[in-house]
Each structure stands twice: as C-alpha cells, then as structure tokens.
Amino acid sequence: MDIVCRISGARNSFKLLLAFIAIFTLVSWNSPVFLHAEESSCVSCHTSMKKLLEITRDIEASNPKVEKPAESKGEG
C-alpha cells in the first residue's frame, strides 16, 4: 500500500513538472524577445549584454589608436 502511494505521488509530481515545462515553453516562445529574435539579428544582439560587450571590445581593438585629443578648457 505504501509503495503504491509513493508511485502515484511520483507520477503526480512528474505530471506537474511536465505541465510547468509546457507552460514555460509557451510563454517563452510568445515573449517579445523570442518573437523579435526570430525576425531580427538587431534584437538578439542589442538585448544581450554579453554579445554587446564582445562587439564593443572588438570594435575598440580594431580602431586605430589615436593621440590623446585636445581637451576643451573652460565652460561651454
């Protein structure tokens, strides 16, 4: 009797987990980020801090080093 209860409890937990995954997937696929990311590389890149960090570092490294620009003095 005890074993039967444990098995049915595990099944219920498994069902709940499946339901949660299904709902999460549905919500995620309908979220604005996923919707836009499907269409545009702009969104996938500009919403990712990691990608932007990599790209901005890449740009900085590839830009020619310039001398220290003349600094303005006084109030504009």
Added chain:
Amino acid sequence: MAPLEPYEKVLIDTDFLDEDEDVHGQISCETCHGGNPESNDYKTAHEGLVRDPTFPDPSKTCGECHAIDDESGHPKITGKNKTNLHVTLAPFKNKIYLRANPDSCVRDKIDDAMGTNCSACHSSCGQCHVSRPTSVGGGFIDGHLFQKTPPVETNCTSCHGSRVGKEFHGENEGIPADVHHAEHEMACKACHTGDEMHGHGMDKEPFDRYEVANRAKCEDCHKMAGSEKTETDKQGKDLVHPDHAIHQGKVSCQVCHSMPYKNCYSCHVGKDKSGAPYFETAPSKMDFKIGLNPKVTEDRPEKYVIVRHVPVNPGLFDFYVKDALTNMDKAPTWKFATPHNIQLKTPQNGTCLACHGNDKLFLAEEDLEPWEVKANKDILVPLKPTPSVRHNWLEQPELHLKKVDCLTCHNPSLQSPIRDCQQCHAKDSVLLTAAEGTPEYSLTNWSFTNKELLEKGNYVVGSNRIPALDIIGILLIILTFAGCAIHGILRFISRRRK
C-alpha cells in the same frame, strides 16, 4: 551625469519589446534605422544604418504618427520641426552672421568652423526622448524605452548645464537654488512645456529664443495687476504689490528677482590633429548687470532688463580664419538674459535704495573691453545722480531718505511724486491717510499704532505719539491740578474751623 560604458549606450531593455510597456517596440528596427537585420555579422548588419533617424527630418519616422494634431488639424510636434530651435540652432548662426565678415570665402570658413564646433549641439526627437544628446556622448536613456518627458539630468542640463542648470539647482557657490526648484520642486517642464519645446509652428523662423511665441513667461503663472487674473493671497485678496505697480512694464521680473549669474568670456574654437573639435574659454565670472532692453517689443516692453555676457570675441574663429568677425559692433556682447536663480528676496530688492543709486548693478562702460564699447553702446545705462543729489531740493535730503519710506512720496496711485512740503508737514498731512498701494498704517488707533512704523524706521508725522498715552498724560495733569485744588480747599476749610 554618470558616463555610460560603450555597451550600455546601445543595450536595449527587453521591456521595450513589450507592447504594454512601449508601443514603439512593435516597429521593426530597420523601419527607422535601416541596416541589414538578416545579417549576423555586426559590420554588415550596420551597413546603411542611421544612428538617429529623427535628425534632421523626422517626418518619415516620428512624423508618421506625430505630425498633425488630430483634433485641431494644426502642426504638432514633427510638424513644427522646421522652426524648432533645438533642431535648427538658428540663433547661433543668426548672431554669428550679424558679426561676420561679409566676404564669401571667409563665410565659408566660418560655416566650416561652426559645422565642426557649434552645430553638434543640436537635439532631435530621438536625442530627447530616447537617448542622451550625441553632443554629450549619446547612449540610451532607459534601454531605448521612449520617454514622454526627457529626464532633466541626462537631457536638459546635459546641454543647458553650465549656466541654467547650475543656477536652477543652486550649484554656484553662495547662490541658492531657484525658488521654483528649492521650494516647489518644479522641474524644467513645469514652465517649458512640450508645446514650447517642439517649436512655435509659425512660418517664419524666430531670430532667437525670445522670439518664440509660445515660450515660457513668468506671467503665465504670476498674473500681474491689471491683467485678466491677478494673483491672490491665501484669503483670495488680490495681491497688488506697490513695487509691482511701480515697476511693471518698466523693469523685467529678473531685474528684481534674479541673483548673480554666470557670465562667459573669450571663447576660441579649433580642432586637434584627429579633427576632434575643442574650445577654450576664459574663466567665467559671477556678476549681475542691468542694461537697457536692446529690443523693446510689445511682448517685452521693459526698459531695464538683465544682461549676460556671451563668450563671443573677435578671435573666436582665428583657428579657421583670421578676421572672421569684423562686424563685432553689430550686436551687443551683453545680451538679454533670464537667469534661472529666482528668489523672492534678493540683494537688490530689499529696499528701494538697494537698487536706485547703486551704480555697480548697472552696465557701464567700465565693465567693457575697449573693443566692446561700440557694440554695447545702446544698452549701457546712463548713470543718474545719487538719490541724495536728486533729492537736494528737500531741506534735509539725507534725513528724508533715511527716515521716510520712499513710497510715501513716490506713491504709485499718484500721478507724480509729492514735491510739496505742505502736503506732509501739515495738520491734514497726506501721511495721515493710507493711499491705495501704501501699507495700511493707522495713526488713530488705541493700540500701539506706531509699532509697524518704528520697526520700519520710517519718519512720518505723529509717528512718535501714542494717542492712549496722550489721554493718560492729560488725565494725570487734570488730576494733579484737581488734587492740589482739593488739598487747598480742605486746608482752607480746616483753618476756618480753628
């Protein structure tokens, strides 16, 4: 304003893509910015990209929805863009061209200099509502979420910071913050509405910002006496301040209510080896100067206004071209100003004599460099004799100036000031009647009527008398005589009995 890391400047908040948070997020990126959204390589993805699709012409972006007022059909927001001074920076060019050498070659070089050093300071729809202005480094205000009201720190004072921002927030040493900010927590938009910020919408472009028809005016809130709605006190009684009655239409509000403000000098512009623009200015000075209104209009009829020194000087464009500004005499270097450090009580409005006769408040030739004299000749205030000299027809001018309230003689309700001694020094002195506009004294009350007069240090007929004391004194004298008489009578009677 805290600087942004390069990646922060272009990081989009995912809330922007949520229709409930920002409807603009439903428009695809390339619709406004162009570029190639299909590419996963940032270099090819950015080919043909427009950083700010709202400058100079926002009609194909913002204008799709925000061009015309649906109700009135009048130009609204982008419909007024062509005359929006934040976009056109027209006053910059107008003022420089007034002073510029007419030679076309020189003008071309001035245009080049202005294009490099001055024109970058413009704004646009995007540079107010989406990102910080490009001239201060750009970067999204809040992850590309559109801001209905641009934030003060990142978008108003990031450009208008050195003078207006510091004045308004009390960041100049010893000068308190503007009363509208300090006591009423008002931000820029409380006075400078969206309607004004988006331009005045007339066909003719205004010469400068004071020609903008829908600009902010003190009178928008502080109604003056004689206007449709006067300002009222807490009891709903009309506030007709005698000083306002006297000065209205003659003196701008700032003359009485502004504190010392920043004046800038000697700007020189150039560009370094990489082509990056730079400027140098001489140290600014805190000062307060009243000048003659350089441009009296129906809208701005005052004779006396505040003037602020602008940093223009003959060598401004020397880096680009010599003798660029050969017509410096065509426009004053002290220009009409409206400092943003308004106070109810200021050093110059405490008493009449704090301003009248205080020559250092008025712009004089000694405040000018030799090359500026001709340019400013029309706004110099001719100095008048001191108040004691102007009142030397009185028997004791110094005593009168010290003890008599100026408004007693210069009563705003009178056609002209009182000059007849008999009007005051007489039994039926005008001082015994409170005329309209003067403080309500009462010299016949049983209470201590002289308290207010003595506190103000004024001298008026009867101000050293208290009617109650007079009556008590007379009673004492009568009682003394009565006592003596009764005493004498009693002694006379007692002697007769003996």
